[in-house]
Amino acid sequence: MHENGTKGVNEIETMARDLVALIISTKKPDYFFWTFSLLFVYYHEQHREPNEAQLSVKEGGGLTSEYSVEQAIRSGSHYLNFYYDFKVEQSDDVTNKAVENLVLKEMRIRLDELFGSLSWGNQSSLVCSFWIAFLNQWWLHQGRKASYRMVQSSLSKMYVKLMDVNGDEYVYDPACSVGCLLSAFANSKVSHLHGVEKDEQMIALGKITQVVFSEFDFKLSSSDPLQKLDAIGCDKSIVPQGNYHAVVSVPVWGQKRWYKHNSTEENEFHAHSYDTVLPPQTSADYAYIIHMLKSMRPEDGRMAIVVPHGVLFRKNTEGTIRKRIVKSNLLDAIIALPPKLFAGSPVSTVLLIFKANKSDQLIQFIDVSDQYLPGRSLNQLKEESVEFVVDNYFSRKSGAKSRLVTINEIAANHYNLNTTLYLKPIDKCGQQSLKEIREERSTLLSKIDGVDREIGKGFKALGYGVTSTKSE
Known part of the structure; x- marks a missing residue:
């Protein structure tokens, strides 16, 4: 005490x-x-x-x-x-x-x-x-067995710092679970926090989060944002869709049969499609991305979402949507995260950052996938990794683990955003040429032969008929 x-x-x-x-x-x-x-x-x-x-x-x-x-x-x-x-x-x-x-x-x-x-x-x-x-x-x-989703405190801090939200701005989470990610923004004194969650048990726990953070405009509601156009979780007369300063989430990945589209309802089609392309029913990953893009302010909105690595390179309709998003110059950064940051999900994940009205036509790739504290069931993202990402993101630095990539280069790779295409693994052999490596190998073998001969002489002096310890 x-x-x-x-x-x-x-x-x-x-x-x-x-x-x-x-x-x-x-x-x-x-x-x-x-x-x-x-x-x-x-x-x-x-x-x-x-x-x-x-x-x-x-x-x-x-x-x-x-x-x-x-x-x-x-x-x-x-x-x-x-x-x-x-x-x-x-x-x-x-x-x-x-x-x-x-x-x-x-x-x-x-x-x-x-x-x-x-x-x-x-x-x-x-x-x-x-x-x-x-x-x-x-x-x-x-x-x-966890019935709800949590976001580690270090990853939540990364969200808060990258979104750079001030106290009077509005933050929205369309898959808020128990409200832990929004609570990180509340701890940073952001006043207006709105979220929706379709799972009733999660929202019951989320309501407790809402109660304890009641000094803020912290509103959570039960709804499926991919089924209802007005599923924003707040008073649309105050904050209509498209007017959130920051949109953040860690949705459930790979949701199937996420939407039953009625082709006669054109308004609904346009609400869930991107440039006339509707995400596949086999996965709602891009459905969440599209919903969040349409929920942020067109003049200064920011957005951050954790998705599986496959979102970066899957083909067919998702590939078409990814190409159009890249060409629209909304994607600002791709951050490769460590494995096993989420319970029950060993898949590799990335944090995607989107930004309205970008000042350049570059996408930054940052890799902290190997920067974690290993755990038995979950790994922990290092605090210094958070600072590394934030520092490189805002300074737009390039280095071994961070690189700015042009849209032309991405187009040359057929809009495949796989981080390994743009961030090459560090060569642990340094800058040696093949010739130098061969010369070094020859020198080492010569030394080994010399030692082998000395050992043979020793055995001979002892009366053994062994002249070499070499097996070949």
Whole structure:
């Protein structure tokens, strides 16, 4: 505990990690994960300033009985418009019930400790940090079973720095999951954050993110942006589609049958197509790219999206769309990322940066695919890699891991954007010519022969009839 009575960031992260360890040690981790999440909402609203609280709670608030715990959970559930049937989950087994009560008691102790340590006026950001840390720890433990998508903090920082958004600008995420990427912009004091997510469980958790970041214009809603023209997740009279300063996302890749097109509805066709070309039903990757391009401001909009490496070189209609996007001079940078940054997905990924009204006709290629801290199930993007990308992107530097490429060169490669075509691997042999390598080999072999002869002489002196140790 710090001298001012508040918790530090490291203590918050430790508390989140310990709570997740407690939850996964039980026989019903999913049940206790949702139980804690809903209790967290209750506590959050209970400890807010009275004029700001949105959830009706019992004054004086100690949770002293099982019934009051259940009531608090149901209050949080009702507030999020997310119904969770606890009677179905609870066991009649006395032993399991005793364990459940112990886990609930420990959760309440941790929540009392967390919220009781806060001076709400200037420490609410720690609650935000705790919630994101809790989601991240659960996501790390779940691995391939994770029901939602998280973005590592280092990658989120890269998004924030590359988009360079000021406090009054609007940011939109069309596949916001639980809102973790948008929360990174909130931590950078960006006021207007809007997102949509079609998965109901994800948006339920996202609503908690919205609650803890309520001091911002942080709005999340449940919708599929690829099915509805107005699926922007905000009041279109305030921020109509096409007026977002920054559009960011890490969507689910390779979604199939993403859109049922009615050829008679020309407005819908034009909304989802790029220059009259509609993405294939086999993958929604380009559908998200097109939606995001059409959601950013035409005069100064920026956009960032993580996609599989295949987006850079797949052919047919995707190849046609890629060619037209490149020729439109909206693509600004391609950043090759390390493998295994996302749970359940070992595929190689890239971060695409788009920009309206570019000042040049160049696309920058940056490679940090080998710059990571290896992990058992997930790799971690290094903080210095973030700084390397940001520095090279804004300075437009060229080097071994960064290069500016003309559209003419890309056209000569048939609009294939595979990073290996433009960023050559470093030659570990240096600048030696083949002749020099052969001469060096000959010298080494001569030295080996000399050593071999000396060894033979030694054996002969000892009375052995061996004149050479060479096997050939």
